[in-house]
Amino acid sequence: MSRIGTLMKQREPEQDSLLPAVLTRRISPARSTTVAAWSGMALGVGVLILFVTGMISHLIQHPPGWFWWPAHPVWLYRVTQGVHVTVGVMMIPLLLVKFWSVYPRFFLKEPIRPREALPRVLERLSVAVLIGAILFQIVTGLFNTAQFYPWKFFFTTTHHAMAYVAVGAVIVHVAVKIPVVRNVLSRAPKAAEAAADPIPDASTDVAGPRNALPPGNTRPPGLSRRAMLAAAGAGTVVAGLAVAGQSVPFLRWVSVLAPRSGHGPQGVPINRTAAAAAVTETARSPQYVLTVRVGGRERGFSRAELEALPQSDSALPIACVEGWSAQGHWSGVRLRDLLASVGEYRGGDVRFVSLETTGIYGSSVLPHSFATDASTLIALRLNGADLTLDHGYPCRLIAPNRPGVLQTKWLKSIEELS
Incomplete structure (x- = not known):
């Protein structure tokens, strides 16, 4: 056998x-x-x-x-x-x-x-x-x-x-x-x-x-x-x-089970609304000021003052951990230009704090290489129109190659870390 x-x-x-x-x-x-x-x-x-x-x-x-x-x-x-x-x-x-x-x-x-x-x-x-x-x-x-x-x-x-x-x-x-x-x-x-x-x-x-x-x-x-x-x-x-x-x-035409289709306000989906973040009143307040601290100096910017600064455009996708992503055409102030208008940027990481106080992503830290990149903006507009409230009005961070949860919306302050 x-x-x-x-x-x-x-x-x-x-x-x-x-x-x-x-x-x-x-x-x-x-x-x-x-x-x-x-x-x-x-x-x-x-x-x-x-x-x-x-x-x-x-x-x-x-x-x-x-x-x-x-x-x-x-x-x-x-x-x-x-x-x-x-x-x-x-x-x-x-x-x-x-x-x-x-x-x-x-x-x-x-x-x-x-x-x-x-x-x-x-x-x-x-x-x-x-x-x-x-x-x-x-x-x-x-x-x-x-x-x-x-x-x-x-x-x-x-x-x-x-x-x-x-x-x-x-x-x-x-x-x-x-x-x-x-x-x-x-x-x-x-x-x-x-x-x-x-x-x-x-x-x-x-x-x-x-x-x-x-x-x-x-x-x-x-x-x-x-x-x-x-x-x-x-x-x-x-x-x-x-x-x-x-x-x-x-x-997208065959993805019948996709939770996000790529559509949304201004052509980009959203995860967290202004109402859910409890920022509706503070974001629309006439007294709104974005505080920027860099090089030992501090300056506040209203929405109108941000619009008066030199504007730039960036075509960047926003991609979230849930797997969805969408391309957006963003306009606003280059972060490096905004920092330079306040003080001497010494190359540290930069912290962004939101008006939102109820979520776990109310702040983010941006490494130096992203902060100095020409495509990193403090965005004021998306796809040719002012940001909607749910997309981060009066201003938000948009940086290349970052998860959406780190693209902080409804900015309250920007600070260089030592």
Whole structure:
């Protein structure tokens, strides 16, 4: 008897299932190591992309001393965060296929030798952590794109922390499954694949009489593994297209599930209104003054005084962590010119404080390289018209390659940090 045949015979007693026999007999031939391995590899690549792009967004918003992010190209954050959200949605069909292909294995009755007990327990725990972490990340990420928060924890920090858990679980799971993946990638013979499968393919009769159909009955051929993988790939592409248009303008006509279409007041969507920020009265007040402190000097500017300064234009996208982005044509005063009109700018970071006092993003800090960039404006107009109140009237910050939450609206003060 061949070694593979011996392995099959040895594994036969281990393949008892807790599932009813009627379900065991109907296990699809597509529920195989091949489908599980290929969908798992695709998920692993997706998790890696999500981790890298998610870390970029987190570091921009909460930069440690060593972190550096460029002001150009101005569209880079638009791409990284658009990829992050789109790939996250594309993971959903892959995850469903992965669960579908492996769930019968959760019901196996397998005798375990004492020396195998601890590794087996650790493997099952890693799978439980992997499933839980990825489901948590996808569900909370989807809710965040819709700005729906039915929980009490702070999404940003929790999502960031769980990313490490998910990546760690993926690494452990991949390490355990390397032999199986190697077999699939090397296109091992079908019998060898069946020997590695706790739940064999319906097309291989390695489970013996226990899985045999009653006389006179025939098993429907079912979906092949190749067809299942093709369907998984198609579903993944469709899921991506359904949301990608919120960051890729020419795809907006097919992105039927995108939370943001790219439209909004003055042609740009908004996340937070003036009413929600409780700034309606203060922003419209005739006594409004923007206070600027730089080089040990301080000066206040009314809206009219800002309009009297030399004006500049910048074509910049505004991109938000929810994945949507839109191009805008902004007009206003270059930040570097405004600072120079007050005092000598010595090159420190610049803090922007909003009239808003109720939110967690009422201020932001702009690094030196962004503060001196010619495209960074204290914007007064958008797409040819004065800023609407919801877009930050009387003035707001707009800088290249930054998340929307850091483009502070309804500016109250600007201060150079020492």
